[in-house]
Structure formats: structure tokens, C-alpha cells
Amino acid sequence: MTGLVPDEVVAEAFEDQRGRLVAVASRMLGSRADAEDAVQEAWLRLARQDAAAIDNLAGWLTTVVGRVCIDMLRARKARPEASYEDRLPELVVTEDNDRAPEDDALLADSVGVALLVMLDALRPAERLALVLHDMFAVPFEDIGQIIGRSADASKMLASRARRKVQETHRPVDERRQRHAVVDAFLAAARTGDFEGLLRVLDPEVTWRAHTSRGLVVRVGSAKVADRAQHGIKAKLTVRRVLVNGEPGVAAWDTSGKPRGVMTYTVVGGRIVEILSVTDPERLAAVDGLGSLPAG
CATH class of the missing domain: 3.10.450.50 (Nuclear Transport Factor 2; Chain: A,)
Known part of the structure; x- marks a missing residue:
């Protein structure tokens, strides 16, 4: 494509990606409202770009959303006085039939109280590496570009995060x-x-x-x-x-x-x-x- 892409074409392409972007941000931030804010920020940044110069829109948007989420997570840690007690995590209710939670794909894919506790123990870069790779199959090379690390370093971050999460797994x-x-x-x-x-x-x-x-x-x-x-x-x-x-x-x-x-x-x-x-x-x-x- 050459020249500026019409606004309606950009908007349509963005909407095609919105659901996936909100899912990524929700798993990073543990809040649907915060996720919507992160995705909206990505849209504002896209609106300031020449979309025709973006070769891979999905990858570009994932990068932007990932960096916005990292900034939001770091801001939370930098302002511990900010209260998140009134934040209600996304809840998934299922029947109690004695199955192990990890056997239920719906639960494994949700972000809830237990998963938030585990993810909150991770540093922002670890959290992003784990979420993007393990939940969305994003290659480590792409993750490295988001967090400013090499592919090998990103792989090590995800591995370290995975060990931390596994250590909290209860039998x-x-x-x-x-x-x-x-x-x-x-x-x-x-x-x-x-x-x-x-x-x-x-x-x-x-x-x-x-x-x-x-x-x-x-x-x-x-x-x-x-x-x-x-x-x-x-x-x-x-x-x-x-x-x-x-x-x-x-x-x-x-x-x-x-x-x-x-x-x-x-x-x-x-x-x-x-x-x-x-x-x-x-x-x-x-x-x-x-x-x-x-x-």
C-alpha cells in the first residue's frame, strides 16, 4: 500500500484486532476496564501513525498494547498508595464437580483471583513474556522487541515466570x-x-x-x-x-x-x-x- 490509508479502513482493521488485544491486556492487567483503556491508547497511537507504513498491523498493535500494559503495571508498583481494593476481577463460575481446575480449559484461560495473585508476584516484563508466549503463542523474538530484550532473554524471563507460577500451584x-x-x-x-x-x-x-x-x-x-x-x-x-x-x-x-x-x-x-x-x-x-x- 502507498499513501495514507483511509480512516475507515484503519478503523475496520483495528476493530478486527480489538477482541484479541483486549484479551491480551486483560490477562496482563487483571481488569477489563484497564484493558479497555490500554487498547484505547493503542488506537490513539495508531491514529497518529501512517498506517500504510506498518507492515504487520497485528504485530504493531500487540507491541503497543504490551508496552502500554507494562507502563500501567509499573505505575501501580510505583504508587503503592493507590487503592485497587474496589477492583473486581473477571469471575468465571463453573460447577463444583471435583475436577482439578487445570483440567478445565475455561478456567485455565480465565483471569481470576488465583491467577491474579500469581501474576502479581511477577515483574512486569516477566508477566508480559509469560502471558504473550504461554497464552497467545507470541514468538520470543516478537516479545523481545516489545520489552527491549533479545529472544533468548525473553525466553529466560518466561521460564523464570513459569517457575514462580508453578511454585504456587497447589496439589x-x-x-x-x-x-x-x-x-x-x-x-x-x-x-x-x-x-x-x-x-x-x-x-x-x-x-x-x-x-x-x-x-x-x-x-x-x-x-x-x-x-x-x-x-x-x-x-x-x-x-x-x-x-x-x-x-x-x-x-x-x-x-x-x-x-x-x-x-x-x-x-x-x-x-x-x-x-x-x-x-x-x-x-x-x-x-x-x-x-x-x-x-
């Missing part, structure tokens, strides 16, 4: 233990057993509840147990589910409409974090919840 027996802890919590909550709740809650447990009124945060086992011991007052159908591979529960009303989802993070035999969503708008965005039967 089947530990997953069963986590389920047992959550079951004990739910049983104590149903019966209003305050002492039973304290036994399975970490003293510094944090409960982040995304409600229609906004984010409500409770910290400390006493406060969490006090709220949980009241049990479920409404007429809801509650069943165990997996939320991004972690133990959780979902609730439906008598008409079969989803009313809530909750997931738990268990460390050392105690619950250290609870995440719940009852806000209807946020619930509507939870992947898989609407497709599960309420019974």
Missing part, C-alpha cells in the same frame, strides 16, 4: 482441604455458630462485598464472623460452585435469578479473604453464573 489434596474449610464455614454460618466461624477464619481475614450500595470491607475475624453468623435470611437456593477454580457458593432466588456469588481464599487451613458480589450490575457480568441451574 489436589490441598484443594480438598480448602473445600473442607469452606464447608465448615458455611455450616457454622447456617447455624449461627460464632465460635465455629472463628475457628476457620484467619484473625486478619478481609471480606470485600460488592453490593448495590458500593464496596463494603470488613477486616478481622470477629467482624466477619458477626456478619456471617446471621446466616441466610432470604429464601435463596445456595449451592457450591468454583469461582475461577477456587471454592465458592452461588445463590438464586425462587424465580431462578442469580442473587449472589462468593469465593474464599484459604491459606494454612483458614480463610484469609472473602470476595462476594450481590450488586445486580456486577452479577450480570459474572461469566457462567446465569447458565448454571439454580437447583
Whole structure:
């Protein structure tokens, strides 16, 4: 192509790539909103370029989005005072049928609480190398161009990141233990057993509840147990589910409409974090919840 490419042609070519770019950025940043911002920045940069001079538009856009994501990750670490507590990760709800999470392609491809914890332990360059290569099969030569390293150095970054992630992998027996802890919590909550709740809650447990009124945060086992011991007052159908591979529960009303989802993070035999969503708008965005039967 020679000369400037018509705006509508550039826009159409960009839209063809948008879905893939958002997926890359989501897995890098752990937030759909942040991913959309990164992709929008790529569009603004493309608009300032002579698109006809770009030989490989898909590669160029991947490079730009990757660099924008790295900048955003570095900015987060440089401003630790910035709060991300109200950021709700993308949630994928599936049936709890005792399968290992890694056996489920949907879970393996999602970005959720567990994966975000692992990825947050990585440096931005490690994170990008792992995500682009292992999730999107981007060659190390291309990754090297994005992060300003050689192909061999990029391969080493991905290998190091992979080892870090694998070190956090929890075996089947530990997953069963986590389920047992959550079951004990739910049983104590149903019966209003305050002492039973304290036994399975970490003293510094944090409960982040995304409600229609906004984010409500409770910290400390006493406060969490006090709220949980009241049990479920409404007429809801509650069943165990997996939320991004972690133990959780979902609730439906008598008409079969989803009313809530909750997931738990268990460390050392105690619950250290609870995440719940009852806000209807946020619930509507939870992947898989609407497709599960309420019974």
C-alpha cells in the first residue's frame, strides 16, 4: 500500500484486532476496564501513525498494547498508595464437580483471583513474556522487541515466570482441604455458630462485598464472623460452585435469578479473604453464573 490509508479502513482493521488485544491486556492487567483503556491508547497511537507504513498491523498493535500494559503495571508498583481494593476481577463460575481446575480449559484461560495473585508476584516484563508466549503463542523474538530484550532473554524471563507460577500451584489434596474449610464455614454460618466461624477464619481475614450500595470491607475475624453468623435470611437456593477454580457458593432466588456469588481464599487451613458480589450490575457480568441451574 502507498499513501495514507483511509480512516475507515484503519478503523475496520483495528476493530478486527480489538477482541484479541483486549484479551491480551486483560490477562496482563487483571481488569477489563484497564484493558479497555490500554487498547484505547493503542488506537490513539495508531491514529497518529501512517498506517500504510506498518507492515504487520497485528504485530504493531500487540507491541503497543504490551508496552502500554507494562507502563500501567509499573505505575501501580510505583504508587503503592493507590487503592485497587474496589477492583473486581473477571469471575468465571463453573460447577463444583471435583475436577482439578487445570483440567478445565475455561478456567485455565480465565483471569481470576488465583491467577491474579500469581501474576502479581511477577515483574512486569516477566508477566508480559509469560502471558504473550504461554497464552497467545507470541514468538520470543516478537516479545523481545516489545520489552527491549533479545529472544533468548525473553525466553529466560518466561521460564523464570513459569517457575514462580508453578511454585504456587497447589496439589489436589490441598484443594480438598480448602473445600473442607469452606464447608465448615458455611455450616457454622447456617447455624449461627460464632465460635465455629472463628475457628476457620484467619484473625486478619478481609471480606470485600460488592453490593448495590458500593464496596463494603470488613477486616478481622470477629467482624466477619458477626456478619456471617446471621446466616441466610432470604429464601435463596445456595449451592457450591468454583469461582475461577477456587471454592465458592452461588445463590438464586425462587424465580431462578442469580442473587449472589462468593469465593474464599484459604491459606494454612483458614480463610484469609472473602470476595462476594450481590450488586445486580456486577452479577450480570459474572461469566457462567446465569447458565448454571439454580437447583
